[in-house]
Amino acid sequence: MNARTWLRDVLALSFLALSAILLQGYHYGFEDQAIWLPAIKKSLDPSLYPRDSIFFLAQTRFSFFPQIMASFIKFTSLPIDVSIFLGHLFSIFLVLLACLKLARLCFPHPLAQWAAVATIWVARLTPIAGPHLNLMDRYLHPRDLATGLLLLALVAVLRRSFTALLWIALAAAFHPTMAIFGAFHLAIQAWQQLSKLVIRLLGAFAALMLLVSVYYFKPLPNPAWHEILSTRPYLFPLKWPWYFWICTAAVFATLLWIAGIARKRELPVVQHLSRRILISGVIGIAGAFLITTVPAFERFIPAEPMRTLHLVYFLLVFLGGGLLGEAVLQSHPLRWFAFLFSIAAIFFIGNKIVYSSSPYIEVPGQLPRNDWVAAFDWIRRNTPTDALFALDPSYMTRPGEDHHGFRAFAEHSMLADWVKDRSVSALEPQLAIRWREEESAIANWQHFTLDDLLLLKQNHGVSWVVLERAANPSAQAAASLSCPYSNSAVLVCKLP
Numbered sequence: 001m002n003a004r005t006w007l008r009d010v011l012a013l014s015f016l017a018l019s020a021i022l023l024q025g026y027h028y029g030f031e032d033q034a035i036w037l038p039a040i041k042k043s044l045d046p047s048l049y050p051r052d053s054i055f056f057l058a059q060t061r062f063s064f065f066p067q068i069m070a071s072f073i074k075f076t077s078l079p080i081d082v083s084i085f086l087g088h089l090f091s092i093f094l095v096l097l098a099c100l101k102l103a104r105l106c107f108p109h110p111l112a113q114w115a116a117v118a119t120i121w122v123a124r125l126t127p128i129a130g131p132h133l134n135l136m137d138r139y140l141h142p143r144d145l146a147t148g149l150l151l152l153a154l155v156a157v158l159r160r161s162f163t164a165l166l167w168i169a170l171a172a173a174f175h176p177t178m179a180i181f182g183a184f185h186l187a188i189q190a191w192q193q194l195s196k197l198v199i200r201l202l203g204a205f206a207a208l209m210l211l212v213s214v215y216y217f218k219p220l221p222n223p224a225w226h227e228i229l230s231t232r233p234y235l236f237p238l239k240w241p242w243y244f245w246i247c248t249a250a251v252f253a254t255l256l257w258i259a260g261i262a263r264k265r266e267l268p269v270v271q272h273l274s275r276r277i278l279i280s281g282v283i284g285i286a287g288a289f290l291i292t293t294v295p296a297f298e299r300f301i302p303a304e305p306m307r308t309l310h311l312v313y314f315l316l317v318f319l320g321g322g323l324l325g326e327a328v329l330q331s332h333p334l335r336w337f338a339f340l341f342s343i344a345a346i347f348f349i350g351n352k353i354v355y356s357s358s359p360y361i362e363v364p365g366q367l368p369r370n371d372w373v374a375a376f377d378w379i380r381r382n383t384p385t386d387a388l389f390a391l392d393p394s395y396m397t398r399p400g401e402d403h404h405g406f407r408a409f410a411e412h413s414m415l416a417d418w419v420k421d422r423s424v425s426a427l428e429p430q431l432a433i434r435w436r437e438e439e440s441a442i443a444n445w446q447h448f449t450l451d452d453l454l455l456l457k458q459n460h461g462v463s464w465v466v467l468e469r470a471a472n473p474s475a476q477a478a479a480s481l482s483c484p485y486s487n488s489a490v491l492v493c494k495l496p
Contacts, residue, residue: 009100016121017092023344024125025351025360026088027139027404028081028368034396034405034420035059036066036142041080041411043070051388051413051461055421055435058428064173065142081364088140095136095144096121098151099318105158106269107322115325116318118336122343123321128313129247131306132234135314138351146175150182150311157190158269164190181284181308188280189273225432228425235301236292237285248285248309251316252278258319265326270319277315284308302426357400371489372401375466376409378485379492383412383464390456391466392445393418398468400489406466415442415460446470450480457495467491 029037039060042048049056060066073083099120103113124136136144153167164186172179233239255278262271288305291297329335351360362368367377372395379389389412396403396419406414416425416438425435441460442448456462467478468490483493 009097013093013096013100013117016096016117017089020092020121020124021089021361023122024347025138025355026085026362027355027358027402028084028362028364029373029404029408030139030362031137031403031405032141032420033084033139034403034408035424036140037080037084037405037408038411039066040069040073040084041408043067044073044080047385048411049407049413050386052407052416053413054428054431055416055424056407058431059424062176063142065145065175068173079365084140085364088144091140091144091148092124092136094148095124095151098148098155101155102151102158102318103322105155106267106273106319107326109326111330112322112326115329116322118340119321119324120314120318122340123317123347125347126313126317128309129244130234130237130240131304131309133307133310135310135317142174143178146171146178146182147310147314149174150179150186153182153186154189157186158272177303177307178310180303182311184284184308185277185280185311188283189276191276222429222432224436225426225429227436228422228432229298229301231422232426235304235306237288237306238292251309251313252281254320255281255312255316258316258323261323265323270322273315274319277312281309281312284312355402358402358404368402368404370400370402370404371487372398373404373409374487375485375490375492376404376406379410379412379464379466382485383492385412387412387463388461389414389464389466390442390453390460390462391417392468393439393442395466396420415439415456415462418443449476453481453495463495465493465495467493 035056038049038053038056042053042057043066069083069087072087073080076083078086096117099117100113103116107113107116120135124134125138126135128134136147149167149171153164153171156162156164156167168179168183168186171182229235255274259271259274259278262268262274284305285308288308291300291305324339329339358368358370367373389406389410391406391414392398393416395401395406395417405420416422416435418439421435422439425432438460441456453465469486469488478491478493481493481495483491485492
């Protein structure tokens with residue numbers, strides 16, 4: 001590749017990364033950033049979250065992502081929100097770059113290559129039936145960085161290069177779980193390229209790990225931990241709704257169809273990828289059934305084994321887009337416009353409906369126009385760092401809150417919530433006991449009276465509360481409290 005082609009590709013991919021945000025929106029301190037952003041902030045300032053950091057560190061401690069972002073922020077002296085935005089842009093660019101490299105191995109025609117990239121670009125928010133994932137996210141998540149690195153590893157595998165191991169190691173530094181699932185798929189892709197000795201060693205290692213797992217990871221006598229697992233049915237494929245399985249079957253059938261088309265069109269790499277990802281996908285599902293039904297493996301359930309479908313869906317969209325560009329879109333601008341516009345419109349409308357109380361693009365340097373976030377920011381600036389807050393355990397799902405994280409904005413400790421802390425507590429059986437104790441203390445939040453709030457201070461050391469302005473007992477209790485901040489949605493009150 002000459003310098004001119006390289007520059008053209010970089011400019012084109014940079015444009016696509018920027019336009020992806022215009023098309024699909026951007027959010028800050030949102031969804032899983034309720035976990036990752038506090039971890040970054042604590043890396044920058046260890047004094048933060050003195051009473052509850054275990055509720056996000058239990059997950060983030062397995063990743064170097066918080067430390068990498070904190071180092072970047074220190075080195076550049078950029079504000080945190082600007083750095084996170086740039087990281088999000090880079091993650092999109094990285095995935096699209098990897099897709100372009102992969103497309104050039106799959107398709108000989110440039111139109112098909114860019115069709116595969118453009119399909120991922122416009123459909124990157126496509127949900128995956130079952131494991132609560134999208135192909136990519138509308139905010140910075142280490143999973144997207146790991147996805148880009150795993151795709152680069154796949155390119156290296158197809159080129160029979162040992163640099164695949166480096167890309168997998170880097171992916172593991174950002175998101176170990178996704179790296180493990182990705183490495184499994186890549187091993188199936190590279191199966192014929194491995195020597196018999198290596199295959200035997202891998203088989204012996206897998207058998208040894210299986211025996212060790214059966215011996216050490218025995219069923220836990222921990223009712224709190226089992227309670228958490230029981231509230232997350234998507235972890236168990238046998239509990240999936242029938243339509244999830246219809247979608248999964250359709251994905252595998254489509255991959256088989258793509259393999260047939262690739263054989264007729266003499267696209268050997270496409271045929272190889274679609275067949276192998278189908279095989280590894282089926283094996284992955286079988287492994288997930290094993291993990292979620294055999295008690296000896298229940299400790300692995302929080303790793304969410306059905307997330308092995310992520311790369312299966314990703315390659316389906318990628319390969320399907322490339323074949324569509326080659327066979328249908330070709331060099332017809334109107335067909336390209338109709339295809340891209342129809343998909344972009346679906347995600348645009350969905351974002352506006354689901355997150356109606358927040359800007360479509362949460363611009364760095366500006367707080368989201370959201371009353372809950374405004375209250376969280378006031379807390380950050382006006383209350384003691386060691387204060388412990390209590391608020392509705394399901395606050396992220398309350399009308400108008402739009403899934404923004406309290407810790408991400410307030411930079412203060414809080415009692416465990418039902419949405420994110422519950423998920424993290426599944427990783428640590430002992431943490432699950434504390435989660436159940438704290439969440440149970442505020443489970444009836446919508447009916448709390450002043451006496452209930454004062455009991456939180458007595459039993460848990462809560463010093464501040466965030467109350468909704470709705471007509472319920474907890475809001476009425478605010479009349480007896482000092483509430484130095486309020487807006488149309490919430491009040492921030494100090495317990496006496």
